Amino acid sequence: MTINENLARLKKEIPGHIxxxxxxxxxxxxEIMEVYDxxxxxxxENRAQELIDKQPFLPSDIQWHFIGHLQTNKVKxxxxxxxxxxxxxSLKLLTEVNKQAQKYNRMIDCLLQxxxxxxxxxxGFDRKEALALLNSQEYKGMKNIRIKGVMGMxxxxxxxxxxxxxxxxxxxxxxxxxxxxxxxxxxxxxxxxGMSGDYQIAVQEGSTIVRIGTAIFGERTVA
Ligand SMILES: *Cc1c(COP(=O)(O)O)cnc(C)c1O
Numbered sequence: 001m002t003i004n005e006n007l008a009r010l011k012k013e014i015p016g017h018i019x020x021x022x023x024x025x026x027x028x029x030x031e032i033m034e035v036y037d038x039x040x041x042x043x044x045e046n047r048a049q050e051l052i053d054k055q056p057f058l059p060s061d062i063q064w065h066f067i068g069h070l071q072t073n074k075v076k077x078x079x080x081x082x083x084x085x086x087x088x089x090s091l092k093l094l095t096e097v098n099k100q101a102q103k104y105n106r107m108i109d110c111l112l113q114x115x116x117x118x119x120x121x122x123x124g125f126d127r128k129e130a131l132a133l134l135n136s137q138e139y140k141g142m143k144n145i146r147i148k149g150v151m152g153m154x155x156x157x158x159x160x161x162x163x164x165x166x167x168x169x170x171x172x173x174x175x176x177x178x179x180x181x182x183x184x185x186x187x188x189x190x191x192x193x194g195m196s197g198d199y200q201i202a203v204q205e206g207s208t209i210v211r212i213g214t215a216i217f218g219e220r221t222v223a
Pocket of ligand 1: 213
């Protein structure tokens, strides 16, 4: 199947209210343009340097979502155009995003990344750490960021019950924050979960944003 057949199949299968981030990491501008030319505008990258290198060569109406661990010293380069940073994993990072957004006189949408997997390598908050951030004076003073929801990655495993349990945990965290911190805030509405291997489960568990690379572009040849 071609890239566009893959995407068309996914768009048919995934309910229309769920947004699909086409994760284009490692893929060239020509492949991204193939998808762009079908009318798709939402793309995701997980390495800042790669996004910084690619973005100037691609149409400016692409909505870029950043989905990987972001170093604070890279924020300034993507702040002028990034549409959403899904991978906020520290107060320090959020502070820098707010500062750079202010510099460019914009509002940057963010998601808090939660650690839900049983894997060492994944980034993200636990509930207590997130509450400490959300209750801090620093956060309360931030005018140029908007926290729109949560993001998480399930364990890379064949055990689908485990994956489902992790997505349920993320949904429960989302609902907890919605009831206790973002009460009545309609902007807090996003639950970003699901990748090529587990998006079907994520959709069943209430995902509003899926992040799909391999199932659109094919296997990545580089890491
Ligand atoms: C690479 C990546 C994806 C997409 O992974 P696929 O398995 O290729 O769909 C989703 N989310 C994050 C955070 C990623 O780094």
